Amino acid sequence: MKTFLKSLVAFSLLFSNILLAQTITKATFKVKGNCGMCKERIETTAIKTGANSALWSAETQQLTVEYDVAKTNPDELLKKIAEVGHDNEKFTASNEVYNALPSCCHYEREPSFLKSAENTTKTKAENQFFVRGNCSSCKARIEKAAKTAGANSADWNAETQIVTLDFDPAKISADAILKMIANVGHDNEKYKASDNVYKNLPDCCLYDRSLPFGEKSDLVHHDESAAPKKDFTQHADHVDKNIDEIKLIKLGEATTLNKKETGLTFNISSKELLKAACCNLSESFETNATVDVAFSNAVTGTKQLKMLGLDQKYTSLTKELLPSIRGLASPYGMNLIPGRWIGGIQLTKGGSTVTNGYESITGQINTELLKFNEKPETALNFFGDLNGRFETNITSTSAISEHWNQSILLHGNATLAKMDTNDDGFLDQPTGNQINASYLLNYNDLEHSGLGTHFGISFVKDERFGGQKDFDKNISQAQQSLYGVGIDISKFDIWNKTGYVFKGKPYQSIGWMNQFTYHQQDSFFGNRNYLGKEKTFYSNLIFESIIGNTNHKYKAGASFLYDDFDEDYLTQNYKRTETVPGLFFEYTLTGLKYTLVAGARTDFHNLAGTQFTPRLNFKYDVTPKTILRLSAGKGFRTANIFAENQQYFASNRQIEIIGNGGKIYDLKPEIAWNYGASLQQEFKIFNRKATLVADFFRTDFQDQVLADLDISPNKIVFYNLDGKSFANSFQTQLDFVPAKNLELRLAYKYYDVQADFAGGKRAIPFMAKNRGFLNVAYSTDKNSKGGFWNFDTTLQLVGKQKLPNLNSNPTEFRLPEYSDSFATLNAQISRNFNKNIRVYLGGENLTSYTQNQPIIDAKNPFGNYFDGGMVYAPIMPANFYMGVDFSFN
Template structure:
């Protein structure tokens, strides 16, 4: 069919030229796929058209002469070429566009739960594609997010490297992670779920900063990360990506597409990660990086239906064995008190599905299920837990005049059981697993007031078994002040129902006793966000994107972990006061005709608690953060150069007492990387470089990172009558063993090399 259209189009071109004028026509593509709505123009003239759905374009009735033809499309490098036209000439010129490195996709779904162009969304959404993440290749999505301004993967333990994702300074439990729009990554598995997604399957990552509970419910308080996987029809037939580092880390991604049925396409992805060589460069007797053996298998089925109705099913299995601890630890010491180690076995199943009902109205049923089984040992403390989450949602999308209404009903069932006090029977000896239903209903109306102004109104109601009725409103307003310029205002509230033992790794390490002073109430937040974005495209083809946001979030019932009142305890309670998160963030991107591209972002923020009029900075939260990347392509050599980096400002760190000699605040620190990419071979790409060029680790400026590594079971610690650690000749700083003093990775400089094979 495509060849027929091409022949027909060229035939039309040949008959359209007359004796006086010339014409230019052809097809605009990217990797063989048509590029629709690309802008084609002749510089210094008023002639301008757009490519059609098949990528075809045609410029007619042109006077003979010399022109500069320019092609622009959002997400692609500007193309320009000088052409010489003579009378009656019909020039055939096919054009292949090259994607730019970051905000490539112009379609987003996360902000409003429906596909819209990014520029038309009343909710500001940041979009990052696989091309962007390739600039600093990583073995998993968790590590890759460090390249995004305002988003930081936070390690919460020096030994097992458990972590979470911070958005604008808020801890991981405030961030909801979705896969293809479904809340598949539960709070128990934020780091494990993100570590097992094969990068080769990721189409793009969409990020919304600020509360979105009116659409997504609990946990969507600080923001959303939506990982959107590739559609089988858009993925390569075979894709292989293998990378190895000088620390002997090995990562392999394998993806392939097959068609078992006439109307079904299947995308399969496998991720394998292997690191089994203990390294102790800081000489404290403990592993610097957790050792891991990981396998993740993902499969996504897409079915063709009448009228292009949606039907897709995805399944993922994940298994991981990770451990960290003393260098001479092995599995026979697991759970014992002679050699300290933290060992975690994780098994996880995930299922998602989407089905568009066979009605004239657009009604979509979506479902997800995950089963997470974890067996952990933190020294002598065991944590054995199982969590099952079933989620279903029915949405109805209706457009009528200036209104675009989305309504939905949801139901979320959570089963959680472990061997901690969270599920213990206070009377008997049996566990009482938590079983909670969280049904909800929501509606939003996106109103187009005029050609330049949109208003979004939303409201959600949830009914919790314990906490009762929860209502979360939302308001968004977009004003298009120019062709490529917009102002957005968003306001709303969020809520979070808390389970410490699935969200806070510090509660599980065994290094401190967990004390829950009162029954924890659900947190509530109120947020307002102001966003301004502008895109400039000069007559010389220079693209400059500029995006700035300011936000303010106010929390009630904020749950605080108190590390400082007692160095042997973690005291959890709702804050008797309020908490705030406020700041300003800037993202900018520049693309030049000489092949140089750059992007940079900076965030200034304050995240603090206010208790009895006293403001205190939140522990492990930076005041300033920034990211950057510079890319340059030397076309004659088929060589690309990528320089990426980030920096983080002072954080308040958890000390064990007034005698603790470690720094109370982190310095301004930076991780920088450089990469060379050679793409001169068909279907094969070679890459390599250096990670952490500055060889930065948190040991610099500190006498030690992990406290009392010589006595990890506190066998020689002396306590006074109040339970406080006493200073002794063997323990002059009055410390106990504690691995929670962590703000940066312990992994220093290392080299990496990799190869990608992509067969269309």
Template structure:
């Protein structure tokens, strides 16, 4: 892997600049060529409805109309509208529509023959449409998760009757045996969503909280467990993990996100063995479907500015490309709402980009590849801190975090043309992540190099009732960490294979049973069984049960970087040679049960849900903060479990008004030094309410979150002025946003919002803020927001 770091990744970075120049040249040539052609002949653009179901339908429809005289065709999965531009001098509209009918797709006034329709794959049978998201062979061969937009609006045509229904912007997929909540881009627009961490502000299942009161980093919590127990992927490739865990949510720009798939409990063995609490998969904007230009400008009252520019272009019928750019900066060095002398948020600049390319030959072969670059600089600490004069001194307390991350990725897929149920795909990624940081007088520098590959083959056994996926994966992680004067180096090499069988005897029952075996160079061979069952006893009622095993390696420094913003001494207890930090891997068994019910209320669609999940750890790396002078890491000796119960209701009491209500209860306990205690800094009770109203281009969104009290680790060993109460106060967070859309052909959005309307923030969040170099200083015991009321404005534009 040294070759990867010294040769391959730098080479990709150099080629990146060449690709940009090459792309500009191609765009210029295309513009010149198009100008010459259009100067001779005038084209005509028409829009009409074509019935279909998914991404594969989109590909088939757009391919069918290709030919002489057709200059462009774009079919929208959600609206079913085909935007067609053609030259009447060369081809007539009836001839083009004949091709669509022959391909098996109905028009509003014409129907395809039954033979042509029945020849379509089952996932494309739009006449029997349900609320399930598309699951096309093309997606599966590439290892992708289908876009949520494919299920945003469903239309079923049966004989002469057309039935339409509107799906919520966030919903539970009805046919997926693995309980998956899909958040569409419409859901993400309900808040500013500058980055991924803010994308969950309107979701009751995921908690997002500050790691500490100085670094500005945030973490997610799912099923009562911290974010490192949730497998985070980007288009089913490894996302921020390992060293990127504490700051990774901030590194994915919100405007890049097309949809988010949230899975509680055990997921598929195809995606690996690391998922314990669940999986969050993020789908970015695709070159072939996203807008040609999308811009977003955001600014808030704290002084933070975000700039986003996304560009996409179809080079020809087979090639498409997209460039996603993000830049944000905060220069307000005096932001100190609680008047403790420390900046509430670090200042600095983050720049990142994604440059991606896709090739589709229209005959079953597809490939996509690209590069991601991140450069992030943060400076925090006391308001008067200046690195040039105060760094590594006791004049003033300061911190600095500099992160550079380079990633290359690729996917190759092939769908057998005559057997669309059969496909093969290969996923590849390589990452180099470097972080140099200091916290007062403590240094932490680390580098992670990662290589990942996953080969997936899928087919059927006799018929489509019996499907299977099988394949092999390879994971390589090289870690090199320096904490103060101690060095921690390790290589993790994991080779694995998996098999997953799906049995669908009827539309009411689906069983997915999977197992994978992996050999880890440090932990030996282990097996990961998982089971998911879906049963629909009555129309609109869906029951699911799940169970399975998860395993992961704890990165104790990166995942607990908030502890660095304190003067606690670090102890690793019971360490054994040959393991990561001398500690065993974390292993847990997850069990889950859920019921989702759809019904009619107030003459509109409504839904209710109940889910319960339990995690039992057979081993866990315990982070013990019960001594205010120490942070101890050791293997679990006793019980550790989490129980999560959530109930939810979605209703529309009047047209265009959506209300989402939810309540969630956690019972999470771990054995700390022989005592079974409630997990600290976690709210056992949370209530959620969201109100969304839209009319005539206006959108009004209002969200309320109630967070119950949280247990605070013991500070009894501190002097009285630096002692905290055993429990924090409960608090309520309220956010609101109003947006207005102008224009139809080229829409432009203006939005304004307020976060934390009640202006609640944790006072005294930093223990001994007046003595940052004393042994009592601790900024890691954060129970609530560290900043108060914040207003923002923004502008979006699309072409």
């Protein structure tokens, strides 16, 4: 027993000596980086250099290490980290090593963390302390707080970020004074201000919290165009905490092109949407050159968008990355998402990821609804125009607890005036009203539990009445001789997205999205009735991880889509149920200068058969400022010929279907390949940054459902493609800031869209080959109260369009082969009196160009030649509107 005790004592003494000899030190250093790959590289290098542990945060740009002073030291650690490409407070990486990093790792190198001679001049005495601030208001607040705490005097310098204190240590400590300064909103070397206090500072006082102490922010106030941090629930297919660290390169102040995204993706912020009236999603692209928006007919007043020279139906339109405007919602769904509800839009040209489904052919437009972003906000909007359209929006985002937040979105609009500016007896736009409500509930605890979830529910009721000006909506069409149009839409959505990030593995996550939608439309067009009901259930399960390291990522998952359609057109009923289980896999390879995303999915469609959908996206950074992108992919969809062609219901045209044995309206599904290439170049003009983007996309249809308007003016004939159908799209866009606060966007687009119709190859109608675009935006500097002016104008030039052949009609009811070219001009002036009140005044179609005879044979709407679907230009002349925004924090 004694021997054992002696041995135990000897072992204890030896172990104590070992512990005493090992002096563990913990330290924190500033190290620059950008993403998950940076994190892995920095931490691995630190541990290889001798650190016992290392933890780097992209958000704070800080590396915390524990190390044995006998084995390594800060200089050695930071030198090795610089040698692998990461600037820090002691050493700078060589340009050669930095440029060789993968593109996702290219952090902003300025301002430098380096403790240079310039920085070391900012020394301080014992009674001097670093305190962050920005302006004269900060100075007054800091000095007052110091005196309140007990200092005899205080002098804060905005340039050096140092406060000099005179105090009696017997009465008050420096810690107590600095704590009081933090309590009023100013970070310092001892204490950090609470987020709530900091966020409520005046705009001019919002300093940059990420800079090292001693450096002053170059910002005078918050950059309102900066993209907010993305909640993973907005991108449930990529539940990676590093998504918060994506940097965006500015094109204009409110639209950004994601430099690190493999596809050509534009991020449109809510600030961009405020440049125009933007009453709903269809009006959200008036200042965007990529999307073309026009009226679909002269009776219903609805707008449709086109992208890459093809109709809206070939673009995947999602809300919160869930299917939104598709199926029976295609013709009017854009009007059902209020503009003031939109928190942001992601617009991707060409093939998108396979994780979001198989229907995307020309691209994807995803709409994000307003969510809580750091501080609660309630906003109230009133809008009215000279055409008798009025609307009100109420939005409220707030935190319920540390991890829970909610959004309440309300909208109502009414069109009251019966406008007939061209005196053809028909309303230029229908009258009616809409009631719309949504509720969003979010939970986010990715940092601790790794769990997050998003729940949403919405309902909309929309009623529209058009037709002849004296038509009485309260009397049935059968009991009056006037031509009327009535559209009654009800839509209900409920959805949930839940994700989990595995602990210790920020690159590995799983997400599950589910949505149920009910859509009902009851409508009549003169003596024609169209009734439609659609019930949809969508589910998507996605697992994301790596193969070996973060250079090799993959996503795998399964989806399920259920669509139940019940349509009545005239006396015929069309019912069908589509069930589509699917599997998909996507692999991402990240190299030094390139990123490759290759994906494929297989969907087992009960009516269209098994469909294989491959897609490929490739990005190569020729230089840090020159980016080449290539894409290729396949998409397929089932055509909804009645819902998608309602613009022709207000006419005398009879519908004829020439089937070929398909199981959907006796037609086969639509299948197309899309190929694209783009070049993004950043450069300087007059020493100011500019960005030029040129892209070319081609879409080739393997099969297509054609809507032929040329066989007869009295028919619209549907049949499957027998031959070739293609769309070539070329666009070049320059974004430039020629002077302070002045933004310029200039674009040119060329389209060549043709198909082999039954009568031979010809151009697709209503598609201009040439389009020009110019947007100019200017804003004044903010005054002391946060007030400023915004001026915005957009000029669009639309070239000649091929028109349907109506030559068998009498001369007065014919159209020329091509339309005339025309120009439209929109402009808006807004005044922010402070951060809570904004008033805006604008005009649309200020050139007052309108189409001559938008309705053919309008005087005889029940006759053989009546046609309200031949619209290629604006219907209404110049319109003026006014609105006011109130916000409450």
